[in-house]
Amino acid sequence: MKITITDVHKRYGDVTALDGPSFEVPAGSTFGVLGTNGAGKTTLFELLVGHDTPDHGRIEVGGIDVEQAGHRVRERVGFLPEHVGFPPSMTGREVLDVQGRVRGLGDRAIRIDEVLDLVGLPDDADRPVSGYSNGMRRRLGLAAALLPNPPVLVLDEPTAGLDPRGVGTFHRIVGRIDRESETTVVLSSHVLSEVERLCDEVAILHDGSLCATGSVDDLCTETGAGVTVRLQPADREQLIDDVQGFGMVDADGETIEVTCARDDTFDLVTALDSDLVERFEVREPGLDAVFHRAVTDAEVNS
Amino acid sequence: MTHDASDEQRIPDDGRAQPDGGYATVAGTAAPDGERAGPRQVFAVAVTEYRLAVRSRWALALTALFAAFALGLTTFSGASVSPEGFERTVASLAVLAVYLVPLAALAFGYDAIVGNEEIGWLHALFALPVARRWVVIGTYLGRAIVLASAVVIGFGIAGVFLLREFGFAGFEVYVGFLLSTIGLALVFLAIGVLLSTVAAEKTHALGLALLAWAWFVLVHDLLALGVTAAFPLPDWAVSLLVLANPAGIFRALVLGALGAGGDAGFAAILTEAGLSAPVLTVALVAWIALPIALAASLIRRRRL
Numbered sequence: 030m031k032i033t034i035t036d037v038h039k040r041y042g043d044v045t046a047l048d049g050p051s052f053e054v055p056a057g058s059t060f061g062v063l064g065t066n067g068a069g070k071t072t073l074f075e076l077l078v079g080h081d082t083p084d085h086g087r088i089e090v091g092g093i094d095v096e097q098a099g100h101r102v103r104e105r106v107g108f109l110p111e112h113v114g115f116p117p118s119m120t121g122r123e124v125l126d127v128q129g130r131v132r133g134l135g136d137r138a139i140r141i142d143e144v145l146d147l148v149g150l151p152d153d154a155d156r157p158v159s160g161y162s163n164g165m166r167r168r169l170g171l172a173a174a175l176l177p178n179p180p181v182l183v184l185d186e187p188t189a190g191l192d193p194r195g196v197g198t199f200h201r202i203v204g205r206i207d208r209e210s211e212t213t214v215v216l217s218s219h220v221l222s223e224v225e226r227l228c229d230e231v232a233i234l235h236d237g238s239l240c241a242t243g244s245v246d247d248l249c250t251e252t253g254a255g256v257t258v259r260l261q262p263a264d265r266e267q268l269i270d271d272v273q274g275f276g277m278v279d280a281d282g283e284t285i286e287v288t289c290a291r292d293d294t295f296d297l298v299t300a301l302d303s304d305l306v307e308r309f310e311v312r313e314p315g316l317d318a319v320f321h322r323a324v325t326d327a328e329v330n331s
Numbered sequence: 332m333t334h335d336a337s338d339e340q341r342i343p344d345d346g347r348a349q350p351d352g353g354y355a356t357v358a359g360t361a362a363p364d365g366e367r368a369g370p371r372q373v374f375a376v377a378v379t380e381y382r383l384a385v386r387s388r389w390a391l392a393l394t395a396l397f398a399a400f401a402l403g404l405t406t407f408s409g410a411s412v413s414p415e416g417f418e419r420t421v422a423s424l425a426v427l428a429v430y431l432v433p434l435a436a437l438a439f440g441y442d443a444i445v446g447n448e449e450i451g452w453l454h455a456l457f458a459l460p461v462a463r464r465w466v467v468i469g470t471y472l473g474r475a476i477v478l479a480s481a482v483v484i485g486f487g488i489a490g491v492f493l494l495r496e497f498g499f500a501g502f503e504v505y506v507g508f509l510l511s512t513i514g515l516a517l518v519f520l521a522i523g524v525l526l527s528t529v530a531a532e533k534t535h536a537l538g539l540a541l542l543a544w545a546w547f548v549l550v551h552d553l554l555a556l557g558v559t560a561a562f563p564l565p566d567w568a569v570s571l572l573v574l575a576n577p578a579g580i581f582r583a584l585v586l587g588a589l590g591a592g593g594d595a596g597f598a599a600i601l602t603e604a605g606l607s608a609p610v611l612t613v614a615l616v617a618w619i620a621l622p623i624a625l626a627a628s629l630i631r632r633r634r635l
Contacts, residue, residue: 114451
């Protein structure tokens with residue numbers, strides 16, 4: 030189910046939360062929304078599920094205008110809010126049963142068992158939520174979002190506050206959903222490596238505006254992020270002279286970093302004098318570089 | 332990954348998912364009944380609230396509170412004034428109830444919305460295809476059943492003892508008191524839910540609830556008495572002053588039924604004001620409906 034966001038503006042008092050981002054989330058993709066704190070990610074998600082309405086612009090989920098039919102959109106969207114929680118005295122199964130009743134699900138018991146199994150909570154389903162770890166609560170939230178077999182899954186900071194093991198479990202679940210279903214997954218995160226690992230495409234927001242959108246590879250090309258070669262010098266001065274001309278040289282730290290075009294990487298590495306270099310490391314351009322370049326450019330332009 | 336197939340092609344005609352081991356992409360196992368689902372959703376939320384209140388021992392605590400005070404008062408008032416029937420005991424219980432029941436109801440209701448928001452449960456509910464007003468109404472109804480049950484059982488225990496002592500003669504007075512007390516409880520629960528809807532934090536809601544209790548139970552009647560003593564008000568203005576306070580309506584209902592308007596503060600002027608029992612009952616129901624209607628409307632503006 031495709032999501033289309035068109036020139037969406039939203040203000041809260043004097044604060045501009047969203048300033049006209051426009052982009053599309055392709056049907057069946059896993060899409061990451063990135064941004065610094067206050068970039069507008071959560072506001073965008075609130076508008077996306079119809080919790081609020083834009084001052085201007087339009088959001089469509091599967092062709093349905095969210096402003097006109099937020100209720101219908103939420104029938105098709107499984108949403109995991111950032112601050113979701115559950116009454117401590119309820120069991121995981123009861124939480125899902127209530128959600129199923131509100132949604133009007135048929136065959137609730139079967140479906141609840143399925144999603145509990147999917148998120149790895151079948152053995153804890155009948156324990157009170159008060160005994161759950163933070164990671165288990167997030168997984169229960171994901172189970173609730175998955176309960177209606179939604180064509181769209183919206184996850185707001187799904188791994189915030191989780192320990193590395195919890196993050197890994199969450200990644201496996203989302204990865205499995207991505208591989209084995211046609212669900213469109215939209216997630217926000219501060220963890221760039223997480224988005225890079227899980228998402229097909231990303232949108233980068235800054236101060237409510239869209240800085241960049243597209244696949245990570247395309248963005249690397251568009252933003253000019255190059256391959257970085259990190260060198261541990263044996264003879265620092267001579268090595269700096271040798272690498273000049275291959276790209277941008279940063280020799281401020283203990284190591285020397287040369288950022289060059291992908292096509293020049295081989296030439297640079299083969300031109301290195303082994304007596305001058307103790308060791309070297311080649312880093313492909315990643316979302317980290319893309320994100321920082323996009324945000325820096327946005328700040329300069331503003 | 333990206334797929335080209337249109338969304339509509341993946342939605343079965345009956346709109347329901349087939350068991351698929353986890354996550355088949357269909358438009359929903361949810362019944363696509365939109366706004367028509369309201370009553371079912373209200374029921375689901377109400378049942379949940381009821382269960383949570385019972386588990387948290389609120390139901391037990393409220394029942395014990397009402398029973399203890401009612402039994403204590405009936406015992407001691409019976410010993411000291413030698414009651415001649417239900418009427419004198421009901422008069423004493425009404426004086427107690429007008430302070431105790433609003434306080435208990437506000438304490439039970441002030442965190443209904445803001446408390447659920449603070450634990451994240453409101454976020455979970457609002458993520459569902461449910462109109463927010465149904466969540467408010469369901470929350471109120473679930474708690475209302477708990478509170479009404481506590482009033483019936485708590486004050487009912489005292490009623491059973493009175494029944495043994497006085498027999499059925501005049502028992503209808505006690506039943507009238509019980510029904511009026513339920514009304515009073517539900518009014519202040521509704522006010523509590525309204526305050527919980529507008530408050531940003533639980534502590535704010537608690538402060539507002541205490542202010543509401545002080546205004547309706549302590550201040551309003553004193554002010555009204557002062558105004559009526561200082562100025563010659565027409566009957567309609569006096570009626571309005573009574574109807575502007577649900578605690579006053581409760582006093583008027585109970586004490587009016589006893590014919591005890593003479594020594595009950597502001598209720599003394601009820602006879603002159605011409606407030607009949609049906610009018611007072613309708614006013615009490617309005618005091619339930621209006622705060623809940625307001626809360627159901629204001630919840631739409633609440634930002635989580």
